[in-house]
Amino acid sequence: MDTRPNVLLLVTDQERYDLSTPDGPDVRTTGYDRLQAEGMRFERAYTPISICTSARASLLTGLYPHNHGMLNNCHGNEAVLRNLPERFPTFARRLQADGYETSYVGKWHVGRDQRPEHFGFDQYQGTDSNVLDDTLRAYHRSFGIDSDEIELEDESYTDHPDDPDLVSATLPIPIEATRTYYYTELTIDRLRRYANDANDGTPFLHRLDYPGPHHPYVVPEPYASMYDPVEIEPWSSYSETFDGKPRIHELQLANRGDRSFDWDDWAPIVSKYFGYVSLIADQVDRLLAALDELGLTENTVVVHTSDHGDFTGSHRQFNKGPLMYEETYHLPLVVRWPDVVEPGSVCTEFVRLHDLMPMILDIAGLDAPSGIDGRSIRPLLEGSTPADWPQRVFAEYHGDEFGFYxxxxxxxxxxxxxxxxxxxxxxxxxxxxxxxxxxxxxxxxxxxxxxxxxxxxxxxxxxxxxxxxxxxxxxxx
Incomplete structure (x- = not known):
């Protein structure tokens, strides 16, 4: 019987590091709190690049963006590459070839014309954007909701005069009808199938990519009003003056459309972001409960991280890049591995998002492919730090919608x-x-x-x- 661990990889989109730390803002992060209490929290995890496609390709391949070639987002006219070259090994492809069952739910955003099935996942359910796809429309109908009749409330927009972007809003539907809840349900259903097949000894890799808390921060009640904007203090970096900084920092206010925002504008937006994080963390709590109920907890490694962070008003900025501040490069990372990781432990060593590729292979007993940039963090999980572990971290950026920088x-x-x-x-x-x-x-x-x-x-x-x-x-x- 194959006794190798299962792997449940939970990836959020644009989640700040500080919201789930003990000394961060007072945000409810139930599922994250349980993972930290039962696993290892990493204090110095970093993305190699603060943009979705590039970071996700690095997670998949273990390579820096300058080596896998996805230098910016794949969906726009300015994309350097439309798709990730299929010649690169991925952790899913390696596990699939070595007998793991593999599945994927949620956001992809690594290529226009490819999907997870091209890179080693047997099953995929999800979409690349916030567009209402047919499966979500059908899910809404099961609640008696017409997707086209949903009218957002309490909306905030950027200050672009001709084409303002939605930043945040209240979603007037039940929690159970949201995309976040739906993707959690799809994952729990997949876990049930794996539990029913457990007797055949086949381990699984399942990846769930939540589309949030990336903007627009659109959340249902009670999350939409869970945090009172009046009680949210400005970020310490909100006092940014741009004095002595590269000119692009101040230009970004116009590029992103928040030049006219003051803290009275930001506070209700930040409150929705906090609510979005709490919504996802509660769904993670449901996933952990499902693992318990299905008898999968003891042999499943659970990993939670994000592709990059989010400014949400820090340094007076909206979104991310091209600014290499901690708010967008510093990542949340927690790993729970029963009987291996010391519960409630904290690691202060530098790790990178692309280190998770060889780590997942290492967990499955597989060697990392030659030539990758990532390094398995398994020794850290086991409580030891190799003598040659790096005492620094390197990252990059290649430009986004506003030209190369x-x-x-x-x-x-x-x-x-x-x-x-x-x-x-x-x-x-x-x-x-x-x-x-x-x-x-x-x-x-x-x-x-x-x-x-x-x-x-x-x-x-x-x-x-x-x-x-x-x-x-x-x-x-």
Missing amino acids: SQRMLANHRFKYVHNAFDIDELYDHDADPHELRNLIDHPEYESVRHSLQEALLEEMGRTHDPFLEWTEKALR
Whole structure:
């Protein structure tokens, strides 16, 4: 009988790190709290890039974006690649070939013309966007709801005069009729099938990708009014002045459509974001209860993470990128592995989203493919830190809807350095300035720190075969 662990991978879209931490805002995160109490929480998990398609491709392949080629989102006219090249190994394809049953529910967003079935998942149910697809329409009808008759309430929009984007709203339907609940139901149904097939000894990999808490932050009651905007204090970084920062930081207010927003505008939006996180965390709690009920808990590794974070008003910004702040690069990551991970443990080592690809293979007893950038974090899960574990993290950005703006980032336990190819660089001292408000790039007392981080950045670019190394070296040396 195959006794290898099952894997349940839970990926959210654009979830901030700080909302589910003990010292973060007072947000109800029931399912996340249980996972942390029974698993390991990672304090320094980072995405390799703060944009959906690129980060998701990295999670799937274990590669940095500059190595898998999906440099920006695949759906727009500006997409560098429409689809992820199928030549790259993926964790799902490897597990599928080694006898795992594999399935996927929810958001995909890795390619226009491909779906999870192209990369190793036997079954897929979901969609790439917030568009009402036929399956969700049918689900709504089971509640007596006509999808086309749903009228949002309490809406907030960006300040683009000709084409404002929806930012947040109240969804006037039952919790049970939402897409978030529906995807949870599909996953629980899949878990039931696996439990019924458990006697044949086949392990499973199931991935659930929630479309939230990505904007628009549209949630039903009681989540829509769970957090009083009046009681939500401005983020510490909301006092951003853009003094000494790259010009794109202030231009983003116009690009994203929040130039006219003050905190009275942001507070009700943030309250909906908080509500969205609570809605998803409650669904995770339902999933954990289902694992208990079905007798799957003890042999199932549960992983929760996100593709990247969200500004939600931090630094006065909406959405994400091209700004390499902690709010969008720092990730939530929790792993529960009964009898292996110490319950309630916290890891302070640097890990990356693309480290999960080799980790999942490692859990299944499989070697990682040669040439990937990720490294299995299994030793950390088992309570040991290899002597050569990296004490820094490297990340990148290649532009988005507003044109290319090449960036590279190198951070250690105290400092962060950002190289902006077309503007001034950034240097932040997280001990003195945890909210990254003061750019120290030209401060004479930090000259040696700057040079050290620049050299470390170039080392990482060389080690990972970054094609921009040649030009970055000329700029920094």
